Amino acid sequence: xxxxxxxxxxxxxxxxxxxxxxxxxxxxxxxxxxxxxxxxxxxxxxxxxxxxxxxxxxxxxxxxxxxxxxxxxxxxxxxxxxxxxxxxxxxxxxxxxxxxxxxxxxxxxxxxxxxxx
Amino acid sequence: xxxxxxxxxxxxxxxxxxxxxxxxxxxxxxxxxxxxxxxxxxxxxxxxxxxxxxxxxxxxxxxxxxxxxxxxxxxxxxxxxxxxxxxxxxxxxxxxxxxxxxxxxxxxx
Numbered sequence: 001x002x003x004x005x006x007x008x009x010x011x012x013x014x015x016x017x018x019x020x021x022x023x024x025x026x027x028x029x030x031x032x033x034x035x036x037x038x039x040x041x042x043x044x045x046x047x048x049x050x051x052x053x054x055x056x057x058x059x060x061x062x063x064x065x066x067x068x069x070x071x072x073x074x075x076x077x078x079x080x081x082x083x084x085x086x087x088x089x090x091x092x093x094x095x096x097x098x099x100x101x102x103x104x105x106x107x108x109x110x111x112x113x114x115x116x117x
Numbered sequence: 118x119x120x121x122x123x124x125x126x127x128x129x130x131x132x133x134x135x136x137x138x139x140x141x142x143x144x145x146x147x148x149x150x151x152x153x154x155x156x157x158x159x160x161x162x163x164x165x166x167x168x169x170x171x172x173x174x175x176x177x178x179x180x181x182x183x184x185x186x187x188x189x190x191x192x193x194x195x196x197x198x199x200x201x202x203x204x205x206x207x208x209x210x211x212x213x214x215x216x217x218x219x220x221x222x223x224x225x226x
Contacts, residue, residue: 041202043160043216055213090159104208105150108159 006109023091032074121217145210152204
């Protein structure tokens, strides 16, 4: 069984479009995350979210918004896509959230490769 | 600012031992993680250190010195499948995970 799944795996779209990436975890974890990994392979945290708190990296443009219909899902919606948004986006989850030390070990989804043309 | 430094790339020989270093300057410290990421795949957890010393897990060991802001990942009996990027990440005082840029390890026969 897949622990953290993302769809789609590949997404090619034009500038200006709006797109969503879905993420689901079946681990019963409390906290979910979205990361962006650019061509230089640097992992950048975008959001962390549990049922109590949304933490937003202040460098993330407000065109990006997380949406969580329930504890097991955290989708990423992107408005007005730009060329610089091209990257691999990873969803992740952890048991106890960042406050729980080792329990903050994160399980990553397979990634979504977004290409904006 | 917060900073995590790792070598960009390292090369080692199959069967040998390699040590990947990580130094950090963060606002507080609540633990250090090592992750492995194969090309085109997601990062996977390798180890967690919060106290000084060496933690061993099979062929992989991770060391931490909090006073020096330093950690290393030691890989023994290298196999071709160990070719991957190795990411160091630190939990800061706000329990935010700060990631290094990763070290690409190339294993040669």
